[in-house]
Amino acid sequence: xxxxxxxxxxxxxxxxxxxxxxxxxxxxxxxxxxxxxxxxxxxxxxxxxxxxxxxxxxxxxxxxxxxxxxxxxxxxxxxxxxxxxxxxxxxxxxxxxxxxxxxxxxxxxxxxxxxxxxxxxxxxxxxxxxxxxxxxxxxxxxxxxxxxxxxxxxxxxxxxxxxxxxxxxxxxxxxxxxxxxxxxxxxxxxxxxxxxxxxxxxxxxxxxxxxxxxxxxxxxxxxxxxxxxxxxxxxxxxxxxxxxxxxxxxxxxxxxxxxxxxxxxxxxxxxxxxxxxxxxxxxxxxxxxxxxxxxxxxxxxxxxxxxxxxxxxxxxxxxxxxxxxxxxxxxxxxxxxxxxxxxxxxxxxxxxxxxxxxxxxxxxxxxxxxxxxxxxxxxxxxxxxxxxxxxxxxxxxxxxxxxxxxxxxxxxxxxxxxxxxxxxxxxxxxxxxxxxxxxxxxxxxxxxxxxxxxxxxxxxxxxxxxxxxxxxxxxxxxxxxxxxxxxxxxxxxxxxxxxxxxxxxxxxxxxxxxxxxxxxxxxxxxxxxxxxxxxxxxxxxxxxxxxxxxxxxxxxxxxxxxxxxxxxxxxxxxxxxxxxxxxxxxxxxxxxxxxxxx
Numbered sequence: 001x002x003x004x005x006x007x008x009x010x011x012x013x014x015x016x017x018x019x020x021x022x023x024x025x026x027x028x029x030x031x032x033x034x035x036x037x038x039x040x041x042x043x044x045x046x047x048x049x050x051x052x053x054x055x056x057x058x059x060x061x062x063x064x065x066x067x068x069x070x071x072x073x074x075x076x077x078x079x080x081x082x083x084x085x086x087x088x089x090x091x092x093x094x095x096x097x098x099x100x101x102x103x104x105x106x107x108x109x110x111x112x113x114x115x116x117x118x119x120x121x122x123x124x125x126x127x128x129x130x131x132x133x134x135x136x137x138x139x140x141x142x143x144x145x146x147x148x149x150x151x152x153x154x155x156x157x158x159x160x161x162x163x164x165x166x167x168x169x170x171x172x173x174x175x176x177x178x179x180x181x182x183x184x185x186x187x188x189x190x191x192x193x194x195x196x197x198x199x200x201x202x203x204x205x206x207x208x209x210x211x212x213x214x215x216x217x218x219x220x221x222x223x224x225x226x227x228x229x230x231x232x233x234x235x236x237x238x239x240x241x242x243x244x245x246x247x248x249x250x251x252x253x254x255x256x257x258x259x260x261x262x263x264x265x266x267x268x269x270x271x272x273x274x275x276x277x278x279x280x281x282x283x284x285x286x287x288x289x290x291x292x293x294x295x296x297x298x299x300x301x302x303x304x305x306x307x308x309x310x311x312x313x314x315x316x317x318x319x320x321x322x323x324x325x326x327x328x329x330x331x332x333x334x335x336x337x338x339x340x341x342x343x344x345x346x347x348x349x350x351x352x353x354x355x356x357x358x359x360x361x362x363x364x365x366x367x368x369x370x371x372x373x374x375x376x377x378x379x380x381x382x383x384x385x386x387x388x389x390x391x392x393x394x395x396x397x398x399x400x401x402x403x404x405x406x407x408x409x410x411x412x413x414x415x416x417x418x419x420x421x422x423x424x425x426x427x428x429x430x431x432x433x434x435x436x437x438x439x440x441x442x443x444x445x446x447x448x449x450x451x452x453x454x455x456x457x458x459x460x461x462x463x464x465x466x467x468x469x470x471x472x473x474x475x476x477x478x479x480x481x482x483x484x485x486x487x488x489x490x491x492x493x494x495x496x497x498x499x500x501x502x503x504x505x506x507x508x509x510x511x512x513x514x515x516x517x518x519x520x521x522x523x524x525x526x527x528x529x530x531x532x533x534x535x536x537x538x539x540x541x542x543x544x545x546x547x548x549x550x551x552x553x554x555x556x557x558x559x560x561x562x563x564x565x566x567x568x569x570x571x572x573x574x575x576x577x578x579x580x581x582x583x584x585x586x587x588x589x590x591x592x593x594x595x596x597x598x
Contacts, residue, residue, distance in 0.1 A: 043278065046278050047255075050190070050271065050273050051242070051244060053188070053257070053271065054242075054258060054269060054271045055259045057188040057259075057271065058259040058260065058262070058269040059262060060184065061184055061185075061199075061269060062262030062264065063262075064180070064181070064184065065141060065263045066262070068102065068157055068174075069139040069141075072139070072157050072159045072172060073139060073159045075096070075106075075172060076160065076162075076172040078092075080092050081108070081161060081172055082162070082163055082164065082169075084108070084110060084170055086116050089108055090118065093118050094118050097118055097174075101179075101180075102174075102177065102180060103174040103175060103177075104119075104150070104176070104177055105117045105118045105119045105121075105174065106118050106172070106173070106174045106175075107121075107172070107173055107175070108170060109125055109131060109170055109171045109172075109173075110170045111168070111169055111170055112126060113125045113127070113128075113131055117175075125171075128156075129142065129143075130156050130157075130158040130173070131158060131171055133158070134158040134159055134168075134171040134173070135168055137160055138160075139157070139158070139159045139160075140157075140158050141156070141157050141158075141263065142155050142156035142157075143155070143201075143265065144178075144201060144207050147175075147177075152178070153177070153178045153208075153216060154175050154176060154177050154178070155175075155176055155178065156174070156175055156176070157173055157174050157176055158171050158172070159171070159172055178207070181199070182208050185197045185198065185269070186210070188269070188271060189271065189272075190271075190273050190277055191277075192273070192276070194252060194272070194274045194276075195271070195274060196209075196271075197269060197270060198272075199261070199267055199268065199269055199270070200238075200267065200268050200270060201266065201267055202238065202265060202267070203238070237258065238266075240258075241259070241260040242258065242260065243258060244256060244257045244258070245258075249272075253274070253275040254273060254274050254275055255273045255275065256270050256271070257270070257271045257273065258270045258271075346396075350393070350396070352389075353389035353390070353393050354389075354393070356386075356389045357386050357389050357390065360385050361386070363378075364379070364382050367379065367382075387590075394591055395591050395592065398591070399531040399532065399535055400531065402535055403531060403534070403535060406535075406538045406539075406542070411542070413456040413459065413543065414456050414457075414458070415454040415455060415568045416454065416455070416456070416568075417452055417453065417454050417567050417568060417570070418452065418453075418455065418457065419451060419452050420451050420452075420455060420460070420485070420492060420563075421446050421449060421450055421485055422450075423457060423461075424460070424464055424483065424485060425444050425446070427461050427464045428442060428444040428464070428483045429444065431465070431468055431589060431593075434589060434593060435468070435472060435481065438477070439476075439477030440471075440472060440478070440479050440481055441479075441480045441481065442468070442480075442481040442482075442483065443480065443481070443482050443483070444482075445482065445483070445484045446484065446485040447485070447486055447487060448485065448486075448487040451485070451487055451492055452567070453492065453563070453565045453566060453567065454566050455543060456542075456543070459542070459543070461588065462535075462536075462539060463536050463539050463540060464483070464494070464496070465589060465592040465593075466532045466533070466535070466536050466592060467496040467536065467559050468481065468483070469532070469593050470532065470557075471496060471498040471500065471557070474498065474500040474501055474557065475498050475499065475500035475501070476500065479498060479499045480498070480499050481496070481497070481498045482495070482496070482497045482498070483495070483496050483497075484497070488562075489565070490564065490565050491562050493560060493561070493562055494560075494561040494563065495558060495559070496559045496561075497556065497557070497558040497559075498558075499555075500556055500557060501556075502555050502556055502557055503549070503557055512533050512534055512537045512547070513534065544563075545561060545563040545564060546562050547560065547561045547562075548560050548562075
């Protein structure tokens with residue numbers, strides 16, 4: 001064996017020895033410093049986590065209070081409350097509060113502060129801060145009180161009442177008990193028997209505490225003994241929105257993490273974390289790190305093996321880059337193929353009607369040059385041919401414009417509450433004569449006579465006409481087309497079924513793709529740009545519905561549209577003149593069916 005053949009093996013051996021040496025040195029350093037650095041870092045992690053939790057818990061309580069304000073505002077925005085007629089409002093509010101576990105009572109006050117509650121109390125609250133705040137347009141929560149009747153801690157939530165012109169005409173509010181907040185606070189603690197949370201008001205007075213004897217009776221901030229070397233004092237704790245302190249309370253050393261509760265008048269959530277809990281966590285983390293250091297020496301062999309992977313990494317990267325380049329190349333080829341197919345289809349769709357129009361104009365010119373042999377029937381036929389192909393161009397342009405609008409988000413639905421059964425029946429019946437002239441039969445059927453729901457009349461008409469147009473193109477004389485409606489309570493199924501040639505299995509996934517056709521060749525038997533069904537799917541999707549196809553080649557095609565049943569406010573749409581829709585439908589049929597030549 002030559003010295004040259006041993007050279008790679010020596011390189012690998014040296015790399016392994018070097019790796020082993022470095023790993024052992026790093027492991028020794030890790031063990032040496034682990035105890036010194038773990039304490040500081042573990043405390044920082046636990047401290048950050050506890051502080052973050054106090055923020056999350058405080059915001060949770062604030063969000064709950066904000067939700068109560070929003071709910072109260074919803075009551076205030078109802079027409080009954082806006083009327084400021086207590087005879088109407090009282091039964092409504094009593095019904096709402098009957099099952100409430102949050103409010104003791106609800107009340108209404110006029111702009112002079114005259115106050116009436118669901119409990120029958122009458123007084124004047126003009127001088128109350130929450131009344132003044134609500135009359136200035138702000139939702140507010142009052143200072144805390146102890147109920148004379150229930151002896152529970154209560155507060156008042158108040159929101160403005162605005163009339164239809166936006167003017168504030170009074171205040172609505174509710175006397176809220178804090179039991180739910182107590183229940184929330186009980187959950188906010190660490191996994192230690194001496195850990196708990198409590199809430200203080202802006203003066204340091206306890207308003208929620210596991211020990212109910214403290215509530216509204218004890219100022220905990222004044223009772224604690226600060227042991228942190230920083231010069232903390234009562235004012236700093238009460239005036240800061242967030243922070244933590246190390247303190248001694250009733251013989252227990254602890255850290256207190258506090259955070260201001262949003263949507264309140266200076267309330268703060270305190271989370272007591274016993275020092276023992278943090279010390280125990282730090283010791284556990286130290287032991288874990290030491291164990292990791294010891295285990296590090298055992299996995300050095302594995303690290304050595306990884307060196308081989310590092311050496312092979314450039315080759316693996318090169319292979320990955322080659323695969324990525326191949327994928328990008330295939331995507332580019334596919335994109336170019338789709339683009340070529342699109343331009344080919346669009347060119348054909350533009351050129352065919354233009355050629356027909358041009359040829360027809362030439363025939364018209366010949367007829368005009370020989371006025372004695374002008375035949376009205378021929379002229380009408382020429383005009384009809386030109387109009388049909390103009391409609392075909394118009395249909396193609398409209399489809400391209402609508403697809404662009406949908407992609408850019410500029411197309412909007414004009415939802416109206418209408419009987420969809422009548423609309424689809426009218427659309428179907430309006431095509432009967434045309435379908436009959438092509439030798440086909442069209443039938444409308446429904447299992448329900450009336451189904452009022454929100455939809456865009458124009459878009460639904462466009463969808464149904466497009467599907468009927470497809471059915472005509474892919475059926476033969478004597479075939480049958482069925483349009484059916486099925487009521488599924490929260491959904492409506494619209495089914496357009498024919499007995500035509502069906503769709504081959506290998507083409508079933510292409511029909512809803514843009515610019516794709518079952519027969520994409522220029523020698524296809526039927527005309528079309530490949531946009532229609534893609535547009536139909538987009539319009540159905542805008543209605544929050546979906547469209548699918550059940551098909552079997554040679555046995556017909558069945559399109560199923562599923563639309564959700566929902567209603568919209570009449571203020572959200574502009575009603576179109578139905579007579580205009582009826583008058584315009586014939587023209588829409590001519591445009592939608594313009595690419596049917598047989």
